[in-house]
Amino acid sequence: MKPTRPTTRPIPKRPATMAEVAARAGVSAMTVSRALKSDGAVSEETRRKILAAVDELGYVLDLSAGALSSKRTGFVAVLVPSINNSNFSDTARGITEIIEGQGLQMLLGYTDYDMEKEEQLVQAMLTRRPDGIIVTDGRHTPKARRMLESAGIPVVETWDLPDDPIDHVVGFSNAEASRALVHRLYQKGYRNIGFIGGASRRDTRGADRRLGYTRAVEELGLPVGRTISFGNPPISMEQGGQAIVHLVQQWPDVDAAVCVSDLSAFGAIMECHRRGWAVPGRIAIAGFGDFEVSRCAWPRITTVTVDCRNIGREAGRVLLNALDDVQHDRTPAPSTLIVPFEVIEREST
Amino acid sequence: MKPTRPTTRPIPKRPATMAEVAARAGVSAMTVSRALKSDGAVSEETRRKILAAVDELGYVLDLSAGALSSKRTGFVAVLVPSINNSNFSDTARGITEIIEGQGLQMLLGYTDYDMEKEEQLVQAMLTRRPDGIIVTDGRHTPKARRMLESAGIPVVETWDLPDDPIDHVVGFSNAEASRALVHRLYQKGYRNIGFIGGASRRDTRGADRRLGYTRAVEELGLPVGRTISFGNPPISMEQGGQAIVHLVQQWPDVDAAVCVSDLSAFGAIMECHRRGWAVPGRIAIAGFGDFEVSRCAWPRITTVTVDCRNIGREAGRVLLNALDDVQHDRTPAPSTLIVPFEVIEREST
DNA sequence: GACCCGATTGTTATCGATATCGTAAGCGAT
DNA sequence: ATCGCTTACGATATCGATAACAATCGGGTC
Incomplete structure (x- = not known):
């Protein structure tokens, strides 16, 4: 041909x-x-x-010319850790959904779970003079924070509840969500719960989830410290499979594993299949994020669900409101919107 | 808190x-x-x-001001069917990887597997005067095609081998790849092969894969027409699960199923587990795209792999070359780069 | 008839950078 | 001393649209 x-x-x-x-x-x-x-x-x-x-x-x-005179570019900068993660691509999608009707165009950047990279991206994005910016994190390098604060545009931090927000927030506490999951496992009778996550602190949401896990096992009086750190975030399915083996070998009495994300949970479960370890008979496994694979795997995977698309939509709406305020010379008041999460019990626990 | x-x-x-x-x-x-x-x-x-x-x-x-005088915006428009599909997000990533070093910024848009939406997006993107544009398709509405042709910027069509390219091409034949997969199944002894895909023709790559399947069963003299169309593209894991049930009920003697993507293949396999149909004992199942889930599922899924990230990188390189030509007042020659695909046999067939 | 008003259209200045050309200084060669 | 060339920098015009204001016109009001 x-x-x-x-x-x-x-x-x-x-x-x-x-x-x-x-x-x-x-x-x-x-x-x-x-x-x-x-x-x-x-x-x-x-x-x-x-x-x-x-x-x-x-x-x-030619909007690029129009932008100059109208002083509004119609760009919304969006920074996500990785686009190759359906949680974040759903959020990006939700943002687009809301803003595209307003003639706004998303400028997407990947931080690779790296605050340094985020800093560079913030700078690069500001170069395009976006009308607003949405970031997927509540922690930033000092310089990035300074740039965001002094850019003179609305900022929305999502997927987190920062202690000291820059401007607007649409998020939830990853630590609380993880803690709730452990409590649920406790109620179901599990007493020896491990945690599987990435090896670095780059992924602050992952670190928060680990923190929530630690808090929970401590307050429940369960054995602590049973955490496996494996690979750089984002931890993959394959790595989840390897990690579960380490976990079981190191603490043979472990009866449940909380994974930093559904992807690693799925990998872990498949590895268990391969080795003939019954899930949840031998070991229960839970994830985080309610990825499609969790609903569809067999067994279906217990997880924490947040409405990712909706986070995007809400963030988009908050931004539109703020832009509207700016346009009418009102000073927008910073807002914090807490989106709900929910523990979903399925067959894997 | x-x-x-x-x-x-x-x-x-x-x-x-x-x-x-x-x-x-x-x-x-x-x-x-x-x-x-x-x-x-x-x-x-x-x-x-x-x-x-x-x-x-x-x-x-302020690049938005600089763009006006230099007549180069530093934008590369990229249109993908969906960002929530790791194949395309890998491609987007590959593009970014190549262009970001050159100070170029990607403008990403989702067509939702819809040519009308693509047309609107092309128009919207041209409004930003990108220096080049990369699309994930070889077919377009007449108006979209006209706009692309007369935009005066390099165009790269990817993920396809159009009969009549607009400008540059980086892709492969989805039909040939699908055909090769069916032949491989034939060699393994399967003689009653079905196909699972979406219900509409919106997804032209999906339609090409179905075409390749049809050609293959015809030339091999196998029973034809055993195709299930289920749901709007992109067909999900869940839909794959439902489709396999239809397929088996309608043609109980079917011994293998080719799915339009790994996602539906995975859903199909999990549904088989649930129903106690052995894979590949009762029925073999193959996918397309080599998603992570295929490498990690149990059984691992036979699939067709293309290096998605590399498609992006190559498309980015082709575009950079063309931009370089333009800048030096050379007329860039249209090029076609065919990227390889490979059938990977795993445990599911 | 004077006046005002809203609807429609034009004029001019301007947004913030860069392209282009010009200028001045420095320096080596003749 | 002159010329030519390079290096460093400035002045001005310009990119293509929009903001802000002005102008025009027809009709209604008093």
């Missing part, structure tokens, strides 16, 4: 400008601008002429 | 401009511009003064 070339490839001509459209329609550029934004008052008659000219020239508005 | 407010929240002041930096450093704006791009000739002495001023004022370059 040899691809054929189109016989005529149009010469890459410089795109038309608004002035050219205006000339063709016999009006001024300003009128064209108004007609295209459909906010200004333009008579039906002229609007038709203008749209005709737009069509004939194949004109598309 | 009540969040506390910072005691002093800096007044959201308008960010500093280059002219202010220039004034503070006692030079002209032009010199500041040169110092910050580090390409122009600026003495060490002045550069130090300028960087000091930049630091004191917390100045960050």
Whole structure:
């Protein structure tokens, strides 16, 4: 199947400008601008002429020029640890869903679970003069924090409940969620609960979950310290499989494992299958995040669910409100929205 | 844990401009511009003064203004069907990896497997005057195609081998890959092979895979037409589970199922577990895409692998080359790069 | 008829950077 | 001393839109 070339490839001509459209329609550029934004008052008659000219020239508005004069770029910067994680891509999706109707465009960046990288990204993003910024974390390098604070745009921190928020927050306490999960396992009769997570502190949400686990086992009077740290965040399915082996070998009496995410939990369960360890008979396994794989695996995986898409939507809404305030010269009041989480018990525990 | 407010929240002041930096450093704006791009000739002495001023004022370059005069925005528009699919997010990641070093920023959009939505997105993206655009498809609405052709920027189509490329291509034939998979199953002895895919033609890659399946069973003289269409693309794990039940009930003698993606394959396998149908004893199941879950599931899933991240990297490189050509007033020659795929046999077949 | 009003359109200045060209200084060669 | 060349930097025009204000027009009010 040899691809054929189109016989005529149009010469890459410089795109038309608004002035050219205006000339063709016999009006001024300003009128064209108004007609295209459909906010200004333009008579039906002229609007038709203008749209005709737009069509004939194949004109598309140049927002990068408009941004300069209107001082609003229509960009919303969004920083997520990784896009290859359905929790965060769901959040990104929720954000898009809300803002795209308002003519806003998301500028997405990956921090790789790394605060240094986040700092660089913040700087790079500010370079594009976004109208607002949404970050997926409550902790930042001092410089990143300073940049965010002095950017003069609304900031939304998500997926966390920072002690000292920069501006707006849409999140939940990862530690509390993890703690609730351990308590639930306790109620079910498990007394020897381990934790599987990443090896570095880069992933602050992961660290918080571990913290919640530790608090819970302490307050329940269970054996403590049964944690396996394995690999750099984000810990993969494969790593979860390796970690569960370490956990069981190191503490053979462990009867339940809380994993930092569903992905590692899934890997752990599959490894148990392979080794003939019954789940939850030999060992119960729980995850975090309610990924699709947890609902669909066999056994289905006990997990903590948060509505990721909704975090995005809410963050988007908070940002839109703030932008609206800014536009009307009101000083937006910082807000904190706590989204609910829920422990979902399934067959794996 | 009540969040506390910072005691002093800096007044959201308008960010500093280059002219202010220039004034503070006692030079002209032009010199500041040169110092910050580090390409122009600026003495060490002045550069130090300028960087000091930049630091004191917390100045960050405004690329949105720079874009207007330099006529290069530094944006690369990237359209993917869905970001919540690790294949495409890997590709997006590969693109970022290559372009971010060049000061380019990705503008990501989701088409939702919908050509109409793609058309709208193309228009919206062109509004930002990207320097280049990468799309994840070889088929487009006529209007979208016209816009892409006349945008005057390099275009890269990926994940497909279009019959009539717009400009550059980095992809593979989904039909050939699917066909190869069926042949492999045939070699293993399977003679009654079904196909599970989405119900609409929106997902052109999915449709191509089905086409490859059909061709293969025809040329092998196997029973044809054993396809289940279930749900709108992207077909989920859950839907894969439901589809396999339909398939087996409708053609009880089916001994193997090819799924349009690993996700549906995984769902199908888990459903088989639940029903006590041995995989591959009762029925063999294969997927497409080599998602992490396929490597980690039990049994591991036979699939077709393509290096998604590499598709992104190559697409990024092709684009950079083209941009380089444009910048040096060379007319870039359209290119087609075919990336390899590979059938990976695992325990599920 | 004077005046005001709303609807529609045009004029001009401007957003914040960079392209382009110009200028001045320094330096070696003739 | 002059020329040519390089290096460092400034002045000005410009990119393509929009903000802000001005102008025009028809009609209604008093």
